[in-house]
Amino acid sequence: MKYSINVTEAKNQEGNVRGFASLVFGDSFKITNIAILENKEKDTLFVSMPRYKSAERDENGGVVYKDVCNPITSEFRKELYDNILEAFGQVRATEGQEFKTEKSVREMPEFSVTVTPYEREGSNIRGLARIYFDDSFIVNNVSILQGKENLFVAMPSYKTKQTDEQGKAVYQDVCYPVTKEFREKLYAEIVNQYEIAKAKKEEQALGSAQTQAQSQAKDQFMKVDGKELPFR
Structure with missing residues (x-):
């Protein structure tokens, strides 16, 4: 790399x-x-x-x-x-x-992304992501947040000693995409992996709910002489 x-x-x-x-x-x-x-x-x-x-x-x-x-x-x-x-x-x-050091050859690094859907009450966070570069370097604590209309990605940041015009603390990214092309490619992949992970999680939750419902329905019957009759 x-x-x-x-x-x-x-x-x-x-x-x-x-x-x-x-x-x-x-x-x-x-x-x-x-x-x-x-x-x-x-x-x-x-x-x-x-x-x-x-x-x-x-x-x-x-x-x-x-x-x-x-x-x-x-x-x-x-x-x-x-x-x-x-x-x-x-x-x-x-x-x-x-x-x-000498400027490296202009190129986009190889990367992969894993996402865990995660929601917290009263927060706009929807998931946490990890970025793997060339299977050699990992970036943790990448957040997927819900905006007014769309999801967006927030890189890990830290609180600086500076304040903005409203007196609020200014945060600065610890790591971030440098070029527009790579930012668009990276963020699109993170959101895409979030949608995939979210759909899988919802599918698993639905399957668990159906299994539980079937189990509860079965418990409402009792066997008499080998036959299942409604329990009253």
């Missing part, structure tokens, strides 16, 4: 964050907010993918954070993280200047 990397050094070096990276698959889909962190005890650097706070709790009651997106295979994880750290090393060698 072809991709390009952009790395910058963090301005504030007081914590353990040393830099940030972004990743673009082909020229079509961008991942931001990848952190380069320092393990001070081991004096080593490591890569941390963007994360979100889940509703889950650990055994001590603490908040569980999960990756918004991440490499699936150990081979691609090692390749990607090594390339990010190598690029960061070149940033430091140039005294904090931005570093970009």
